[in-house]
Amino acid sequence: SQQGEEDPQALSIQEGENATMNCSYKTSINNLQWYRQNSGRGLVHLILIRSNEREKHSGRLRVTLDTSKKSSSLLITASRAADTASYFCATVPNAGGTSYGKLTFGQGTILTVHP
Amino acid sequence: GEEVAQTPKHLVRGEGQKAKLYCAPIKGHSYVFWYQQVLKNEFKFLISFQNENVFDETGMPKERFSAKCLPNSPCSLEIQATKLEDSAVYFCASSQQGSPLTGELFFGEGSRLTVL
Numbered sequence: 738s739q740q741g742e743e744d745p746q747a748l749s750i751q752e753g754e755n756a757t758m759n760c761s762y763k764t765s766i767n768n769l770q771w772y773r774q775n776s777g778r779g780l781v782h783l784i785l786i787r788s789n790e791r792e793k794h795s796g797r798l799r800v801t802l803d804t805s806k807k808s809s810s811l812l813i814t815a816s817r818a819a820d821t822a823s824y825f826c827a828t829v830p831n832a833g834g835t836s837y838g839k840l841t842f843g844q845g846t847i848l849t850v851h852p
Numbered sequence: 853g854e855e856v857a858q859t860p861k862h863l864v865r866g867e868g869q870k871a872k873l874y875c876a877p878i879k880g881h882s883y884v885f886w887y888q889q890v891l892k893n894e895f896k897f898l899i900s901f902q903n904e905n906v907f908d909e910t911g912m913p914k915e916r917f918s919a920k921c922l923p924n925s926p927c928s929l930e931i932q933a934t935k936l937e938d939s940a941v942y943f944c945a946s947s948q949q950g951s952p953l954t955g956e957l958f959f960g961e962g963s964r965l966t967v968l
Contacts, residue, residue, distance in 0.1 A: 779856075840897070
């Protein structure tokens with residue numbers, strides 16, 4: 738089963754609104770990453786947050802991590818139509834050397850931003 | 853190159869036929885990963901390489917799937933005797949050698965395999 742569970746599965750908002758997506762995971766992690774996938778394209782890395790970090794910002798993106806609750810959230814502020822995509826959280830577990838790069842993905846949130 | 857290049861973009865095979873996909877990682881990246889995406893959501897880890905050595909193959913179906921990363925050649929993922937359930941988009945990703953705390957992967961555009 739997938740390590741990450743994302744919520745909501747789909748989100749539809751108007752341009753200019755904020756979009757919040759949540760991700761929960763099950764095992765102890767080294768870091769958590771968020772990726773975006775435009776329709777028919779590959780994944781694009783957005784942001785990485787380490788297990789000892791609680792919040793991170795990158796442009797209009799804000800990611801939080803709560804390791805006690807094993808959850809993370811991605812906030813996109815002032816959304817644009819171009820933000821329409823699927824967003825995936827991915828975790829790197831604390832499992833020793835072979836965990837490196839073995840990202841385990843959530844099911845994804847489909848975000849639609851209406852102009 | 854500056855991006856992960858995957859070929860072909862689309863591949864159609866009859867059930868039982870062989871399928872072979874290729875991936876050229878970003879120049880200078882030591883790690884290569886293959887993921888399978890079914891139905892536009894779930895990404896399943898298949899295998900990873902550190903240069904030409906298998907790093908982690910715990911996701912690979914043993915019987916029909918094989919993969920290689922040979923020096924001076926694109927990496928490849930081969931499926932012998934394809935089945936309908938192999939229909940998916942196969943993504944290759946690469947990563948720089950470095951601290952495990954980094955872990956950012958650079959993905960290709962994927963190869964869509966359709967098994968009829």
